[in-house]
Amino acid sequence: xxxxxxxxxxxxxxxxxxxxxxxxxxxxxxxxxxxxxxxxxxxxxxxxxxxxxxxxxxxxxxxxxxxxxxxxxxxxxxxxxxxxxxxxxxxxxxxxxxxxxxxxxxxxxxxxxxxxxxxxxxxxxxxxxxxxxxxxxxxxxxxxxxxxxxxxxxxxxxxxxxxxxxxxxxxxxxxxxxxxxxxxxxxxxxxxxxxxxxxxxxxxxxxxxxxxxxxxxxxxxxxxxxxxxxxxxxxxxxxxxxxxxxxxxxxxxxx
Numbered sequence: 455x456x457x458x459x460x461x462x463x464x465x466x467x468x469x470x471x472x473x474x475x476x477x478x479x480x481x482x483x484x485x486x487x488x489x490x491x492x493x494x495x496x497x498x499x500x501x502x503x504x505x506x507x508x509x510x511x512x513x514x515x516x517x518x519x520x521x522x523x524x525x526x527x528x529x530x531x532x533x534x535x536x537x538x539x540x541x542x543x544x545x546x547x548x549x550x551x552x553x554x555x556x557x558x559x560x561x562x563x564x565x566x567x568x569x570x571x572x573x574x575x576x577x578x579x580x581x582x583x584x585x586x587x588x589x590x591x592x593x594x595x596x597x598x599x600x601x602x603x604x605x606x607x608x609x610x611x612x613x614x615x616x617x618x619x620x621x622x623x624x625x626x627x628x629x630x631x632x633x634x635x636x637x638x639x640x641x642x643x644x645x646x647x648x649x650x651x652x653x654x655x656x657x658x659x660x661x662x663x664x665x666x667x668x669x670x671x672x673x674x675x676x677x678x679x680x681x682x683x684x685x686x687x688x689x690x691x692x693x694x695x696x697x698x699x700x701x702x703x704x705x706x707x708x709x
Contacts (some may be wrong), residue, residue: 521572
């Protein structure tokens with residue numbers, strides 16, 4: 455399953471059915487689980503852990519040292535889960551000891567060409583990153599979020615679950631769950647209602663989230679006042695998710 459023109463370090467650990475294309479380079483301290491395919495000319499450096507049934511295309515660079523001037527060669531990690539699709543020219547860097555010590559990608563993510571994940575980023579499950587989406591360091595992208603092409607996410611920013619960023623958005627503050635954001639700098643542009651419908655949210659849930667969006671953005675309330683109003687509707691999981699996000703925001707949210 456390993457092409458004779460691939461270079462695999464003897465200290466790498468690959469499951470028996472991993473496929474490695476020609477001219478790919480797999481470094482030491484790389485572990486790749488069963489069913490994963492590595493395309494031609496891909497370069498994977500360690501320490502890196504890659505799960506099952508991932509499809510990694512040609513010319514991808516995974517596990518390179520973080521682009522951080524404080525990095526001094528520490529053995530930080532890149533961790534990738536299962537069933538991810540990673541297209542051409544993506545670059546995922548390892549973490550730094552100043553933060554998490556790892557960069558992590560969950561399961562079932564669809565990551566298109568030229569996407570960059572900097573150090574200490576955490577990507578959840580079932581996300582979609584369109585071509586050229588770029589994460590600075592220390593970014594968190596929650597489950598089912600979608601980043602439009604060439605979205606730029608500032609360091610330490612979080613993008614909430616089921617949120618959506620439009621093409622070319624520059625995001626410098628947290629994007630709450632369920633919200634559509636776009637622009638440079640990104641501003642809120644309504645609820646991601648179509649994304650919610652596609653992911654099985656009921657009409658009642660979407661109606662409740664529309665009301666929450668209006669409370670947060672259109673009622674003329676300060677953020678703390680809006681959060682107090684939202685707490686009155688606590689008990690619904692989708693509202694509780696939104697409140698947890700708002701309460702834990704360190705950079706504040708797009709407004």
